[in-house]
Amino acid sequence: xxxFTFVLLLVLPATVPAQTLVRVxxxxxxxxxxxxxxxxxxxxxEQAVPMPTFALQLSHTLASGYRLGVEGRLTSGATExxxxxxxxxxxxxxxxxxxxxxxxxxxxxxxxxxGIGTILYRPAEELGIWSRGGGSxxxxxxxxxxxxxxxxxxxxxxxxxxxxxFTTPRLDAEGYGGYQAVHRVGLTLGVERGF
Numbered sequence: 001x002x003x004f005t006f007v008l009l010l011v012l013p014a015t016v017p018a019q020t021l022v023r024v025x026x027x028x029x030x031x032x033x034x035x036x037x038x039x040x041x042x043x044x045x046e047q048a049v050p051m052p053t054f055a056l057q058l059s060h061t062l063a064s065g066y067r068l069g070v071e072g073r074l075t076s077g078a079t080e081x082x083x084x085x086x087x088x089x090x091x092x093x094x095x096x097x098x099x100x101x102x103x104x105x106x107x108x109x110x111x112x113x114x115g116i117g118t119i120l121y122r123p124a125e126e127l128g129i130w131s132r133g134g135g136s137x138x139x140x141x142x143x144x145x146x147x148x149x150x151x152x153x154x155x156x157x158x159x160x161x162x163x164x165x166f167t168t169p170r171l172d173a174e175g176y177g178g179y180q181a182v183h184r185v186g187l188t189l190g191v192e193r194g195f
Contacts, residue, residue: 021067023156025055025190029075032183034166035129037176044082045129047093051077053186059101061194066104071115073097073186081128091125097139097162106144114142119164132169137179139164147192154192161185 028050035045052075059069075097079090099117106112121134143160165179 019061020195021057021059021061021069021192022195023055023057023059023190023192025053025057025156025158025188027053027055027158027186027188029053029184029186031077033180034079034182035081035171035180042082042084045090046080046082048078048080051075053188055188055190057101059103066102069101069103071097071099071101071117073099075186079123079130088128090128090130091123093124093130093134094122096120096122099139099141103145109147111145111147112142113145113158113160116140119162121168129168129170132173135168137164137166143186150191152193156188156190156192158188158190159186160188 030049031047031051033044033046035043037043053073055071055073057069057071059067061067073096074094076092076094079093081088081090097117097119099115101113101115103111103113117139118136119139120136121130123130123134126133139162141160141162143158145156145158147154147156149155162184164182164184166182167176167179
């Protein structure tokens with residue numbers, strides 16, 4: 001293996017340094033309701049909008065121009081339950097989304113992006129639907145990226161749509177029959193550098 005790597009470095013010395021990209025981004029995310037039901041009256045659980053978002057992505061560029069990578073994305077926002085018109089605060093909930101991503105060129109500086117992974121809900125306090133923790137669910141997403149060189153880095157603007165089913169250990173324990181479909185839309189601004 002070491003010989004193969006050495007030969008590869010000799011054959012492709014000009015392409016190796018620019019193959020690995022690191023991107024750091026910040027922005028906002030909006031989410032649809034986490035729970036929407038009717039039990040003697042309407043009950044909803046939703047997160048405050050917009051939620052601050054931070055992301056770190058590591059990717060590798062293939063010879064074809066496509067890229068494969070991994071991303072961690074953190075959001076944080078207050079959660080509120082409304083039961084028959086009476087609202088109550090369920091505290092701050094952080095989400096951690098971990099995704100394997102692929103992206104490719106569309107035209108010029110515009111690229112598509114798609115991925116699959118998992119999202120973890122981490123409540124600051126165990127209240128209401130969070131009384132047994134937050135749990136984790138699978139996640140799929142896609143979006144668009146636009147970049148512009150600025151000195152030694154690229155400025156990257158990203159738009160992302162994510163989807164995942166939602167429930168919590170407390171809802172499962174109480175026999176809540178289904179999963180709520182949760183849709184999330186995020187906008188980020190970041191810097192990217194090749195190594």
